[in-house]
Amino acid sequence: MDWESWVVSTLNRALAYGTPLLWGTLGEIYAERAGVVNLGVEGMMILGAFSAFAVAQSVGDPWLGLLAAAVVGAGAALIHALFTVTLRANQYVSGLALTIFGLGFSGLLGARWVGIPLANPLPKLTVPGLSQLPVLGPALFQNQSYLTYIGLFLAVVLWLVLYKTRWGIVIRSVGESPATADALGVNVFLVRYLCLAFGGAMAGVAGGFLSVEYRPAWTEGMTAGTGWIVIALTIFAAWNPLRAVWGVLLFSGLYHLAYRLQAWFPPEFLKLMPYAFAILVLAIAGLRGARQLAPGALGIPYTRGEK
Amino acid sequence: MRRLGPLAFERRLTPSRPAVLGVSLLAILAALGTMSIIFAAYGVPPLRAYAVIIKGTLGTRFGLMEVLRRTIPLLLCGVGLVLAFRSKFWNIGAEGQLLAGAVAAAGVALFTDLPPPLLLPAMFGAGFLAGAIWGMVPALLKVRLGVNDVISTLMLNYVMIYIVEWLIHGPWKGPTMRGFAYTDTFPRAAWLPLIPRSMVHWPTLAVGVGAAILVALLLSRTRLGYELRVSGESPDAAHYAGISFLKVSLVVMFLSGGLAGLAGVGEVAGIHHKLLPPIQISLGYGYTAIIVAWLARGSPLAAVVTALLFGFIFAAGDEMKVTLQMPFQVVGVFSGLILFFLIGVELLMYWRVRFLPKGEGWTGKAGS
Amino acid sequence: MRKAIIGAVLVVMAGLLVGAQEEIVAGFIYVGPIGDLGWTYAHDYARRLVDEEFDWLTTMYVESVAEGQEGAIIDRLVAQGCNVIFTTSFGFMDGTIEAAARHPDVIFGHCSGFKRAPNSMSYMADFYQVYYLNGLMAGALTETGKVGYVGAFPIPELKRHINAFTIGVKEVNPEAEVHVRWIYSWYDPGAAKEATEALIAEGCDVFAFTEDSPTVIQVAAEHALPSFAHYSPMLEFAPEYVVSGQLVHWEAIYRDFLLKVHQGIYTTTNLQHVDYWWTLPQGAVELGADFGVAINPVWEDELKAYVIQHPVFGDISVYDLVFIRLSQFADPGITFDPFQGPLYDRKGNLVVPEGMWLSYESLITMEWAVDGVVGPWPGEPEG
Structure with a gap:
């Protein structure tokens, strides 16, 4: 086995397996940047996976399926927004409820779609020209998903928006210090609603990717914990869209390697590494004195003009 | 104060106990009402569904015992989490701490030669310690390095899950299990006694109730409880009062993790009698306990009630699956709805409604 | 009277x-x-x-x-x-x-x-006879000499199946290997997919598996590689690429x-x-990827064209060999079993002596890996 095959397969699989993680993480980063934790990612993803499959199968167009997933994901996130932003409920509990509900509800609705392959899965993309490059061609530009490239592009755009535009300042200020933002005339509630809905739409597409492209079929609980990995990656990435790309690649690269290295390492250890890594990264950041990574008002409901 | 016809609404800073109870009951009723749609969609007349559920959980001795059995791990984890949440330590890691307790108990049961009377106490002790240690790691990380507690506790759940997986596939795989991923069955002396004609391992239940009372006393009657409350409610005040965050966090997580560890001991010594895949040891008890603790609003004694509520929901889920022959996902939808309604009405508890005919009732209090 | x-x-x-x-x-x-x-x-x-x-x-x-x-x-x-x-x-x-x-x-x-x-x-x-039949076909279809197997858990049931499968592969293609990966779950589409991709990167070009979803055959089909279905009718998930499989009754x-x-x-x-x-004689299991389709017609020609010199049957195509074995299994008189001596494990120990068959007890407690299995094998006997 030559080194080339290891590089190619690891990168190629890291991108493919990482795509739903990237979409979900980018969405959750925006929600948390606005100050709201949404532990309902798994629930929004599974609802997205189901609706993408059902629509794609009924209409025959996987893109419409993904659109439906985005809408459903955003809708589910709005429930969370209603509870946590308007009704100021505990964000962790509301998110857990969304996950429990989403897993159950998608299973109920999806019962009659089990065991049917998707007729028109999302086509794969091989980039002309670039795919002919040695090593990098097969690693990055052959048989990838459109969503992989869109996701990477979005990571850059979302980074620019967050750090280089007025919108970004608004979102970050809402997450850091909503009272100050409010005093400056920012509609804190609206920003939080929009960021949560955006995060939900991204999670919906992440789930949709699983059912119309990654494994074009619907089965009960097919997200299999991906949503929780997204939550870990959000923190691992220190709420930064570009760092999310590296975090996702590291995580999914390790996940793939767990199967290539199985003969030498117990797979359980490779599988627990990303989680241990997430803690380690935060601990190292802490050692360096960088304690203020998290948005200041993360997890705290905002109450206008009251104390 | 706001008025709506003859009704006056007043905002209060802390909800009164009747308000909490009344509004919560309303929420549960509303959730049940919404469930009717789903029952009807599956061709089950909603009233019959409710009758069946009540009868199968609260209406028979067996049903009651099932509620109790499901309550045990939720109670132990829940009381520990109440304590953590009171000091504003967001322990999402009860699941991992529970598993740590299960592992330690299994280790003692399988690999020590303790005389039978000492075996179970040793298992409880080891389980408590393992959960406590697993809980103190994120406390240290938080106080010393500023590592977010939600994340570290959540991540440690996964680390523990894979440790259990590794143990049962690797070094602890039982020779008598024909290659399946389980440890061997514990010796009989390591089995918890049950209430006759039930599957309720009563020692764990007793420990849980005792823990609720002790933690309540700790919070209200001791210097430590005072320090813990102050550092949760007002970190600045705690700082000036010379309270050590490190000490408080470590003690809180020692107890919180330890109690979750005891829940793990109960599950393996009371029900499974072996170590098995983590998703079979705990049916998400550590996560459900977050909700149990949150609903208890900081009161360890209230956690007894909320743990019973979720014990009821688990048992009701079995009843829906068996007697009503509904798909298992109904259970998730049912718990999700109850939760949504419970958190949705939370704000209502802060309003006091009074009947005040027009012209009266200008009490002069500042409205909001 | x-x-x-x-x-x-x-x-x-x-x-x-x-x-x-x-x-x-x-x-x-x-x-x-x-x-x-x-x-x-x-x-x-x-x-x-x-x-x-x-x-x-x-x-x-x-x-x-x-x-x-x-x-x-x-x-x-x-x-x-x-x-x-x-x-x-x-x-x-x-x-x-x-x-x-x-x-x-x-x-x-x-x-x-x-x-x-x-x-x-x-x-x-139990499927072990059917796995053996699938192995015969897999051995004929691999060009790289590496057949991939994605397994759920390293337990005797799967070890028995993988060994039977490997015995089939080696019977028609003595040089071939069966590469194994475990996903430690009965149901995990993501893990099954990445394990399959890892096997593809290792050079495997035919696949069999034990996992409760059609993931492995969908992934193999994406790479235009043949595979064998498991448990449920999965033919329609990759009608061009599923060769056969096991069905339960x-x-x-x-x-x-x-x-x-x-x-x-x-x-x-x-x-x-x-x-x-x-097993097969009682009709509790069936060969095929869909009820009544023992071998996908798409693959018939290729299997008929692969002719081997068999010690018992002489020159014979794998296609014919599969059906001869199938009829032997169906015979209540029992005239053939995959675990028939002499059989060596992959460490070179003689596990089934010449002229012997394995007992039911040995079958259901099997821990060793037959010669030809490559990859991790937790619980493998020492020596």
Whole structure:
């Protein structure tokens, strides 16, 4: 086995397996940047996976399926927004409820779609020209998903928006210090609603990717914990869209390697590494004195003009 | 104060106990009402569904015992989490701490030669310690390095899950299990006694109730409880009062993790009698306990009630699956709805409604 | 004399009538969701078949029951009037035996375990012969000489299947290897996909698996590689690339057992030694990726063109070899078994001597890896 095959397969699989993680993480980063934790990612993803499959199968167009997933994901996130932003409920509990509900509800609705392959899965993309490059061609530009490239592009755009535009300042200020933002005339509630809905739409597409492209079929609980990995990656990435790309690649690269290295390492250890890594990264950041990574008002409901 | 016809609404800073109870009951009723749609969609007349559920959980001795059995791990984890949440330590890691307790108990049961009377106490002790240690790691990380507690506790759940997986596939795989991923069955002396004609391992239940009372006393009657409350409610005040965050966090997580560890001991010594895949040891008890603790609003004694509520929901889920022959996902939808309604009405508890005919009732209090 | 005979017959008939269950209410306890398209789906499919077939039979089911909870669920089913209860996971074994003692008037069946009681039998539909047949085809189809196998857990059942599969591969292609990866889950599409991709990166070009979803065949098809389906009809998930596979007919066992309970042959007192270990001859399993399609016609020509020199049958195509073996398996006289000596494990030890077959006991406790298996093999005997 030559080194080339290891590089190619690891990168190629890291991108493919990482795509739903990237979409979900980018969405959750925006929600948390606005100050709201949404532990309902798994629930929004599974609802997205189901609706993408059902629509794609009924209409025959996987893109419409993904659109439906985005809408459903955003809708589910709005429930969370209603509870946590308007009704100021505990964000962790509301998110857990969304996950429990989403897993159950998608299973109920999806019962009659089990065991049917998707007729028109999302086509794969091989980039002309670039795919002919040695090593990098097969690693990055052959048989990838459109969503992989869109996701990477979005990571850059979302980074620019967050750090280089007025919108970004608004979102970050809402997450850091909503009272100050409010005093400056920012509609804190609206920003939080929009960021949560955006995060939900991204999670919906992440789930949709699983059912119309990654494994074009619907089965009960097919997200299999991906949503929780997204939550870990959000923190691992220190709420930064570009760092999310590296975090996702590291995580999914390790996940793939767990199967290539199985003969030498117990797979359980490779599988627990990303989680241990997430803690380690935060601990190292802490050692360096960088304690203020998290948005200041993360997890705290905002109450206008009251104390 | 706001008025709506003859009704006056007043905002209060802390909800009164009747308000909490009344509004919560309303929420549960509303959730049940919404469930009717789903029952009807599956061709089950909603009233019959409710009758069946009540009868199968609260209406028979067996049903009651099932509620109790499901309550045990939720109670132990829940009381520990109440304590953590009171000091504003967001322990999402009860699941991992529970598993740590299960592992330690299994280790003692399988690999020590303790005389039978000492075996179970040793298992409880080891389980408590393992959960406590697993809980103190994120406390240290938080106080010393500023590592977010939600994340570290959540991540440690996964680390523990894979440790259990590794143990049962690797070094602890039982020779008598024909290659399946389980440890061997514990010796009989390591089995918890049950209430006759039930599957309720009563020692764990007793420990849980005792823990609720002790933690309540700790919070209200001791210097430590005072320090813990102050550092949760007002970190600045705690700082000036010379309270050590490190000490408080470590003690809180020692107890919180330890109690979750005891829940793990109960599950393996009371029900499974072996170590098995983590998703079979705990049916998400550590996560459900977050909700149990949150609903208890900081009161360890209230956690007894909320743990019973979720014990009821688990048992009701079995009843829906068996007697009503509904798909298992109904259970998730049912718990999700109850939760949504419970958190949705939370704000209502802060309003006091009074009947005040027009012209009266200008009490002069500042409205909001 | 004649009177005595009539009397005896009457006594026997009366006994039958007394022991017989006029109406059977059978409860099925599943470890997974019925929508898993795998293990639980297949049991539930069989449940619906027998439910329709017998008008004296009513069935109930409970899905997604965690291990350790089966005792309570059994008690609830008994309260609902079930007089026969099937539990379909190895992890339910102890709970089932305990419940059988609690409910001596109820008949139990536990699937995939080894403990029994006077009112609790054990049953299993095993695939090892079918895996061997799939191995023959896989050996003929691999060009790289590497066949990939994605396994759920390293337990004797899977080891037996992978070994039988490998014996088939090596019979037609002695140089070929079977590369194994474990995903440590019965159902995890993501893990199954990445394990398959890892095997593809290692050079494998034909796939078989044990996991409750059609993931492996979908991934193989994406790479235009052939694969073998597992458990449920999965042909339509990759009609061009699925060659064959294993199908289960749990209804064969359920039908036989329930009928015998109905007729009073099996009662609450005589099940201590009733162990269904049903394979091809009893119709509990079938070769193919869809019912009635043993080999996908798309692949017939290629299998017919692959001709080997067989020590017993001389020059023969793999296609013909598969059907000869299939008829041998179907023969109740038993004329062939994949685990037929001499067999060496991959460490070079002789595990089955010349002229010997493995006992049932050795089959169900198998831990060694046959020569030709490559990859991790937890629990492999030392030496």
